[in-house]
Amino acid sequence: MLCLVEECIHKAIMQTAEWANIVRVLRRLHGLTPRQFALMIGTTTEAVGVWEKSLDVPGPFMQAALRDLLSGHIENHPTFLGVKAMVRATDQLSALYTPGLTVHALSRPLERMFVTHQLEVLGSSMLPKLSGRNGEMAEQYSLPMLEGKSDVLSFSYTDRGVADPSLIVRQQVTVIPLDGLRVLATVGLPLGMSTDSSMPEPDLRLTTADDVRS
Missing domain, CATH: 3.30.450.20 (PAS domain)
Incomplete structure (x- = not known):
């Protein structure tokens, strides 16, 4: 049981770190400040900061928006x-x-x-x-x-x-x-x-x- 809990915690930490990297790379790729990036995907500057510091992960709606952005969905729409x-x-x-x-x-x-x-x-x-x-x-x-x-x-x-x-x-x-x-x-x-x-x-x-x- 303890191993299962540790595995879940490790997975959560890895997921948080992955999203932090995704947000950071996307923002820098577009040459935007945290505030500008927040405007681009419809969230707050504080939320972007929290994600980039691996303190939390984006919610399902924001994850979908980030995946679209990552795949070039908007640029190629x-x-x-x-x-x-x-x-x-x-x-x-x-x-x-x-x-x-x-x-x-x-x-x-x-x-x-x-x-x-x-x-x-x-x-x-x-x-x-x-x-x-x-x-x-x-x-x-x-x-x-x-x-x-x-x-x-x-x-x-x-x-x-x-x-x-x-x-x-x-x-x-x-x-x-x-x-x-x-x-x-x-x-x-x-x-x-x-x-x-x-x-x-x-x-x-x-x-x-x-x-x-x-």
């Missing part, structure tokens, strides 16, 4: 690939993000603008690079949408361009649910150039689940 292709093909200033605001695709016009202005964003988190109104909107709306903590499905606002501040842009941000992962698609519609240094009026417009149902 037809819908995800389709959205990426649409973003790359658009003539607008478009981008595609997953939680943590990690860039997955930029439209060619936006990519050219970033190259022209010597800004490197591909494969990195956008959030630390966002400032002004873009940063405020990301914190107030985009991240809660990605975390599933907001009933906002899409929103739009007017701002200056990230790569070219003289360009006035209408930003449209939409959340796309995908097998437990939320994806943000943004489209910037250029409204014109402005030599005025003042910020344009935000003209914020929100669309919620209630708006869609009504």
Whole structure:
């Protein structure tokens, strides 16, 4: 009986260590901080820390999400690939993000603008690079949408361009649910150039689940 108990304890310890390695490797593979990784799979930063320290294992739902991520399920999901292709093909200033605001695709016009202005964003988190109104909107709306903590499905606002501040842009941000992962698609519609240094009026417009149902 004692041997059986010891075997169960050993198995539990091994399982905890295995999940710690899986979480750590996945997070580093995507180049994410614990907070960004938590956003990506829909959990808390504290939970990620507990798993990585081998103090506990993810629950069944989280294990399934991690296995999907480990197998490249989301990256190779037809819908995800389709959205990426649409973003790359658009003539607008478009981008595609997953939680943590990690860039997955930029439209060619936006990519050219970033190259022209010597800004490197591909494969990195956008959030630390966002400032002004873009940063405020990301914190107030985009991240809660990605975390599933907001009933906002899409929103739009007017701002200056990230790569070219003289360009006035209408930003449209939409959340796309995908097998437990939320994806943000943004489209910037250029409204014109402005030599005025003042910020344009935000003209914020929100669309919620209630708006869609009504």
